[in-house]
Amino acid sequence: MDQQTALWIYQKMNEIRFFEVEVHHIFGKGLIPGFVHLYAGEEAVATGVMALLDDEDYITSTHRGHGHAIAKGCDIKGMMAEIMGKKDGLGGGKGGSMHVADIDRGMLGANGIVGGGFGLAAGAALTIKTLGQSHVAVCFFGDGASNEGTFHEGLNLASILDLPVIFVCENNQFGEGTPFRYASASETVAERAPAYNMPGVRVDGMDVEAVYEATEKAIKRAKAGEGPTLIECDTYRHFGHFEGDEQKYKTDQDPNRDRDPITEFREKATKNKWMTSEQADEIESNAKKTVEDAVAFAEASPLPDESTLYTDIFA
Amino acid sequence: MDQQTALWIYQKMNEIRFFEVEVHHIFGKGLIPGFVHLYAGEEAVATGVMALLDDEDYITSTHRGHGHAIAKGCDIKGMMAEIMGKKDGLGGGKGGSMHVADIDRGMLGANGIVGGGFGLAAGAALTIKTLGQSHVAVCFFGDGASNEGTFHEGLNLASILDLPVIFVCENNQFGEGTPFRYASASETVAERAPAYNMPGVRVDGMDVEAVYEATEKAIKRAKAGEGPTLIECDTYRHFGHFEGDEQKYKTDQDPNRDRDPITEFREKATKNKWMTSEQADEIESNAKKTVEDAVAFAEASPLPDESTLYTDIFA
Amino acid sequence: MTERKVTFMTAINEAMAQSMRKDESVILIGTDVAGGAEVDHLVQDDGRYDDAFGGVFGLSKGLVTEFGRRRVIDTPIAEHGYFSAAVGAAATGLRPIAELMFNDFVGFALDPILNQGAKMRYMFGGKAKIPLTVRTVHGAGAGAAAQHSQTLYGLFGAIPGVKVVVPSNPYDAKGLMLAAIEDDNLVVFSEDKMLYGIKGDVPEDYYTIEIGKANVVREGSDLTIVAIGKMVQVAQEVAERLNPDGVEVEVIDLRTIAPWDQETVIESVKKTGRLIVIDESNPHNNTATDIASVVADKAFDYLDGPIKTVCAPNTPVPFAANLEKAYIPDANKVLHVADEIIEDLKKSHTM
Amino acid sequence: MTERKVTFMTAINEAMAQSMRKDESVILIGTDVAGGAEVDHLVQDDGRYDDAFGGVFGLSKGLVTEFGRRRVIDTPIAEHGYFSAAVGAAATGLRPIAELMFNDFVGFALDPILNQGAKMRYMFGGKAKIPLTVRTVHGAGAGAAAQHSQTLYGLFGAIPGVKVVVPSNPYDAKGLMLAAIEDDNLVVFSEDKMLYGIKGDVPEDYYTIEIGKANVVREGSDLTIVAIGKMVQVAQEVAERLNPDGVEVEVIDLRTIAPWDQETVIESVKKTGRLIVIDESNPHNNTATDIASVVADKAFDYLDGPIKTVCAPNTPVPFAANLEKAYIPDANKVLHVADEIIEDLKKSHTM
Ligand SMILES: Cc1ncc(C[n+]2csc(CCOP(=O)(O)OP(=O)(O)O)c2C)c(N)n1
Numbered sequence A, B: 001m002d003q004q005t006a007l008w009i010y011q012k013m014n015e016i017r018f019f020e021v022e023v024h025h026i027f028g029k030g031l032i033p034g035f036v037h038l039y040a041g042e043e044a045v046a047t048g049v050m051a052l053l054d055d056e057d058y059i060t061s062t063h064r065g066h067g068h069a070i071a072k073g074c075d076i077k078g079m080m081a082e083i084m085g086k087k088d089g090l091g092g093g094k095g096g097s098m099h100v101a102d103i104d105r106g107m108l109g110a111n112g113i114v115g116g117g118f119g120l121a122a123g124a125a126l127t128i129k130t131l132g133q134s135h136v137a138v139c140f141f142g143d144g145a146s147n148e149g150t151f152h153e154g155l156n157l158a159s160i161l162d163l164p165v166i167f168v169c170e171n172n173q174f175g176e177g178t179p180f181r182y183a184s185a186s187e188t189v190a191e192r193a194p195a196y197n198m199p200g201v202r203v204d205g206m207d208v209e210a211v212y213e214a215t216e217k218a219i220k221r222a223k224a225g226e227g228p229t230l231i232e233c234d235t236y237r238h239f240g241h242f243e244g245d246e247q248k249y250k251t252d253q254d255p256n257r258d259r260d261p262i263t264e265f266r267e268k269a270t271k272n273k274w275m276t277s278e279q280a281d282e283i284e285s286n287a288k289k290t291v292e293d294a295v296a297f298a299e300a301s302p303l304p305d306e307s308t309l310y311t312d313i314f315a
Numbered sequence C, D: 001m002t003e004r005k006v007t008f009m010t011a012i013n014e015a016m017a018q019s020m021r022k023d024e025s026v027i028l029i030g031t032d033v034a035g036g037a038e039v040d041h042l043v044q045d046d047g048r049y050d051d052a053f054g055g056v057f058g059l060s061k062g063l064v065t066e067f068g069r070r071r072v073i074d075t076p077i078a079e080h081g082y083f084s085a086a087v088g089a090a091a092t093g094l095r096p097i098a099e100l101m102f103n104d105f106v107g108f109a110l111d112p113i114l115n116q117g118a119k120m121r122y123m124f125g126g127k128a129k130i131p132l133t134v135r136t137v138h139g140a141g142a143g144a145a146a147q148h149s150q151t152l153y154g155l156f157g158a159i160p161g162v163k164v165v166v167p168s169n170p171y172d173a174k175g176l177m178l179a180a181i182e183d184d185n186l187v188v189f190s191e192d193k194m195l196y197g198i199k200g201d202v203p204e205d206y207y208t209i210e211i212g213k214a215n216v217v218r219e220g221s222d223l224t225i226v227a228i229g230k231m232v233q234v235a236q237e238v239a240e241r242l243n244p245d246g247v248e249v250e251v252i253d254l255r256t257i258a259p260w261d262q263e264t265v266i267e268s269v270k271k272t273g274r275l276i277v278i279d280e281s282n283p284h285n286n287t288a289t290d291i292a293s294v295v296a297d298k299a300f301d302y303l304d305g306p307i308k309t310v311c312a313p314n315t316p317v318p319f320a321a322n323l324e325k326a327y328i329p330d331a332n333k334v335l336h337v338a339d340e341i342i343e344d345l346k347k348s349h350t351m
């Protein structure tokens, strides 16, 4: 990993973390309607993958999508405004947290439907392949989503058509309050890859570098026309499933419970001289500022005009 | 395999074959509406499995369901009448070929929805488990169905709940005109079993004994509360996907193309002294007679009363 | 009988518990209906289970503790899988309650309902029973956005072989849920999430309310308003607001949308000559249009003016609070849509 | 222009071929739309492919030969997978035609339509285009029984963000298919399998028919019959049969059921004062009820009698030939349902 990449990653990790902590507070104050699923704790996955993507690459995301969106380069102000249902939100306030998107940046949307992204990503990859482009599509999904039939259909389809797509599982051990070890007959998600004749790798999802390296290989494979890869990242969410969750199912033994991917990366990056402590401090305070500005922006943004209820149905 | 079983199998194989050949002719004469998918060629699977089941065991079937129904003990006259849309059909003529069923015999229905049976069979097994019964449920499905998401969901659910269910794949190499080797990223269906933490075995589906033995093990496992098994039977259909299919996709190299499970079993069974030639001849002519009687019965049966259009919606 | 106020949620929970006590074959199956499966510390000292979720809204809390994991079954996130298992179980001797966490997820659960559960009895010539209750949740107002706020009971109501119940208050919720579980057919029980917190009188006893019968919750002679679920409150408000002008509104709580109670609705329209239907569904091909269509046929000669349907607009449910509020039919919208009718009525009263 | 009679199937095939020639981004994806993938002997000497199926009805025959397997894509039997891939592809630059072999399989393909394709543009504040055409097949009459004969376009028509087209003849089929492919939105194109063999005049040129516009196929002053797809033939027969009695029927071929052409229908009813809608859907929450409901509101003052809807009964599609025949609306049923109207009309004409 080069310095520039490390700095970028550390920045995005911090933006995500501050963003999520801020959303947690704002939600607590009752300023955000609906359901909000926070990404804090899983930053290594989004940033490790996205460090290797361009605007022209596509991602599909999940209900827990803020981290993916930030790492994919979505405007943070527009995101915060969207989550608060404001006019200047990325979707004009019409989508909210579960539907944050920015197609121009290749962010095909957070998704309220668990397992909704497998096929969408395969479809984006089909576009890439059909039009002879050299991009990739990445599908983020949870351990819980791996038991939806859409996983099976999406991976199989992508494999037989050799589509340039990467399936990245964020295994945070739970789907809502249901442990992965109960819900899945297989011990890992990665071990299901052979059923689709694709490589399945399992990496420490708290370690950005591990995620980064696995992604690098997968992109190479995809761009060589060799088809999809499944990467399982072991991770953990710091907050509950959604805001309001009592988290009665979490245990002291949960493997990644006490780990923080951001501190870990700061240590590694400074040790490896990818980043100085000063740079790290500066990134942190910049990120904090970016998020604070976003909150101010979002708070100042008006509610959408009521007439927009009726617009954007058809192109 | 004991004599009695062999005789039963040989009888059912012949009943199925004569039945299907007869349906082929009648369809050709325009006496059967709609779509008809013939089972001829695959008799070893249905009979090899069903030789081990009782009326209290359940099966779910497919669009290619006549063979399963006959082997499960459905009344052949009622079946023929159903397929011809007559009043005395098993479903009063309201279901037809794709919906032949007899719940009292544990036959939960042929199914026009490819992949529709996985969950239904798991559900029947859930009843068995919840009520503490000692039966099993068997789900028959095609190679094509193995790529539906319902396969994934059904097998995973059955596995995590240790349900007494057996998933029997009839891999006849094609889903309509699409080869399994194209449609499936995995080379075999059986190799997908580890993804669901269950045994996956592949047997010669033209050899009744092989099917029988694999089923025996699976039933033992199911009844011991150890959960489901996946059995893949390599087979071939003698006719087209449905009546009218030109079969342009079939090739001379198709492995089982020139095999006939019935002749093979006759040879093996007589060699092993499970059955004498005289018994075999007698069974054949009885089976022929049974089917002829069924045709006569079905032809004589009137159309359903028009009022039945409106009945049987609600219990 | 002493009065006892409980919430809509509690009423449903109680109905499920009572039916599970009464009948061993009743089970509850769905994602996180208990939660915390195989989490050791949720097993209590007496061996019983504590639930981590008890349903994503906490509606089924306590059921796993009383009935155990054999009868309160957490599923993987695999709606097709467990819905078709529920149909298979119903066909073979259980009486499952299957939860579709949000009706919006119907895209993953539709086949077992549309092609299996609803049709088996017919296709098999009457030789199957599918005593399955599908519990699901609809409705906007919680800021849950386009994929968690839809009102889709009309989609289920269009399917022959499916009964659809939409309760509007805690009393009905309990009685209709018990009736749904007792019913030998596939019944979709669709709950408006915005009603979960409302309280009402609910007897502790086991009681059922007949599926297919509407409830005239207010009598009136000038105008019939038929409303579904949460919209009954809107209808009541409209009735109250028109009362000072001397307009007597008859409010019918439809309770069951499939099959809906044509007799009660038509009788009412014959009396009043005017009809408004309020339905939070998107406006096309829904229960409101169905009612309007039947009335425009069978009670045409009694109608004194146009039939009005008041529905959500033909858009997805927007997220922003103000847009969502504008999306949901309310009393103002009804009064606006009906202003001609009301003018007519006022005139006739002052004459 | 010389007259040229081709079948309904050929017309659709031709439309797909012409749009694929015109626009490289148009692809066709579905189960066995070509067939025989990776079967060596289907590769011809010139390297082009012969199709083994060309669609289960042979409708897409020849397309793989002309456009190759890169653009005519056979899929595994995995409707969710390839429908959501089609949505993803549409959002990123392709213009896919995705085939749902029978509309009855919607239970496996609904989520990509209901929650993704139809809503992305709205949820994303106008920043997505989903130029996706969903071809599917509906209708009874082929003896295909309960799971292969349903008429479900009404289900799609209820979804905001989806356009739904139902052609009644080869000319319309071609023009509407070309319009659907050109459209930047999700358009469901629903074909009645019983029309596949009918022939009609179809220009060889590329032409489009506006989505959302109905077609008045017969003018009349006494009675409006709105019909959908195959039912247009029924309406025409009714019109013919009433003609000798002097009853002048206006027949409207709806062509598009979402959004349907309120203007044309209402204008006609204002003229005739009478409305019958014929729709092969099951009777509840369908396009017929939607039309009846709108007319009972917006054209109420012009109505001279009850609005009649003639639909399939509220049952699954039965298999037996006589039952299936009784299931499908036909001219006798329309005349029977409308006998009062017709008596009235006859009376008024003899007066
Ligand atoms: C189709 C569907 N089923 C169920 C849900 C409800 N739901 C939302 S998030 C979630 C858990 C998802 O678990 P996982 O995939 O592991 O993602 P995580 O929340 O852990 O990031 C569930 C069940 C949904 N949104 N969509």
Ligand SMILES: Cc1ncc(C[n+]2csc(CCOP(=O)(O)OP(=O)(O)O)c2C)c(N)n1
Pocket: B037, B062, B063, B064, B112, B113, B114, B115, B141, B142, B143, B144, B145, B146, B170, B172, B174, B175, B176, B241, D031, D077, D079, D101, D105, D108
């Ligand atoms: C959900 C669904 N998709 C597609 C079809 C159309 N169809 C009917 S049979 C069939 C092929 C099934 O192949 P396979 O499972 O291998 O069974 P086989 O016909 O070979 O016995 C297809 C695609 C269907 N009936 N249901």
Ligand SMILES: [Mg+2]
Pocket: A142, A143, A144, A170, A171, A172, A173, A174, A175, A176
């Ligand atoms: Mg998870």
Ligand SMILES: [Mg+2]
Pocket: B142, B143, B144, B170, B171, B172, B173, B174, B175, B176
């Ligand atoms: Mg096959």
